[in-house]
Amino acid sequence: MEEIGFVGLGTMGRPMVRRLLAAGHRVVVWNRSRPAVDELAAEGAVPAADLAEVFDRPVVMSVLADDASLRALLLDGGVLEAARCRVHVNLATVSAAFAADLARLHADRGIGYVAAPVLGRAEVAAAGKLNVLxxxxxxxxxxxxxxxxxxxxRIWELGEDPARANVVKIAVNFLLAGAIEATAEATALVESYGVDAAAFAELLGGTLFPGPVYRGYGGLMAERRYEPAGFTTRLGLKDVDLALSAARERELPLPTGSLVRDALLEALAAGWSERDWATLADLARRRAGR
Incomplete structure (x- = not known):
């Protein structure tokens, strides 16, 4: 049994902690809001008095929303400076530049740092079937x-540079964003000719594009079912911005990235920030006057 500190008990963090508890680990948990801590404490997790207590555990795992959250909690408050853990495993999607900074800051303090962003939604986490980068x-x-x-x-090991794991995750989400925008536009097109969107989604998923992306998101678009969100428009915009930022670091153009970013910004302007990013279909419909 390993003792683990765990930070961030949102949609993904809670099922991850449950998997660790089921595997026999003692998990010390912390979250900015208390209800999630109490929920997991009732299932065997140990509430931490503060964030510093978590970072006294031998291994710390964290899953926070973005660069700003990690910076505010870990760096600005001096938690990393005083940490006594041996390794910090960051399961969040952060920028490649910040991943490099975090690796350096941890190394300066003699703490190992692993970037381990994941592919999969909460139900996949609950089943222990995430793809870990x-x-x-x-x-x-x-x-x-x-x-x-x-x-x-499956764990995909991508080398010693933590930024690689984050760039791969960012690239995957960039591809997904492009697929969602293309599916949204195609759905609006066929609907304008009277084709049933659900039948179109079934056609996509059952022929040229098997798998969860086109059938799954196509189904959400057909049903206009965007809440509760599996992945919000706000987070989608964050990840497309991360892709564009990583590309700028290498002076690499991503022309489709700018187009998808504008679509996601339009969705935010419409007040749809917390909807599933499949809501891009409604933007395509609105452009078509439907």
């Missing part, structure tokens, strides 16, 4: 691997 120094990965295994259908 892991990168970090070999010694840190060795400590992290047994704790990632209860969460993962």
């Amino acid at each position: 892991a990168a970090g120094e070999a010694s840190a990965l060795d400590l992290a691997r047994p704790l990632l295994e209860p969460l993962a259908g």
Whole structure:
């Protein structure tokens, strides 16, 4: 049994903690809002008095929303400066530049750092079938691997540079954003000719584009079912912005990225920030006057 600190008990964090508890680990948890802590404490997790207590555990796992959240909680408050953990496993999607900064800051304090963003929604996390994209120094990965295994259908090890794991996750979400926008526009097109959107989604998923993306998102678009969100428009915009930022670092153009970013911004302007990003279909319909 390994003792683990865990920070961030949102949609993804809670099922991850449950997987770790089921695997026999003692998990010390912290969250900015208390109800999620109390919920997991009733299931066997140990509430931490504060964030510093979590970072006194041998291994800390965190899943926070973005660069700003990590910076505010970990760096600005001096938590990392005083941390006594051996390794920090960051399961969140952060920018490539911040991943590099975090690796350096941890190394300066003798703490291992593993970037381990995941592919999969909450139900996949609950089943322990996430695809984990892991990168970090070999010694840190060795400590992290047994704790990632209860969460993962597969762990993809991407080398010693933590930024690689985040760039791969950002690239995957960039591809997904492009697919959603294309599906949204195609759905609006066929609907304008009287074609049933649900039948179109079934056609896509059953022929040229098998898998969860076109059939799954096509189904949400056909039903106009955007809440509760599996992945919000706000988070989609964040990840497309991360892709554009990473591309600028390499002076690499991403022309479709700018188009998708504008569509997501339009969705936010419409007040749809917390809807599933499949709501891009309603933007395409609105442009078509439907």
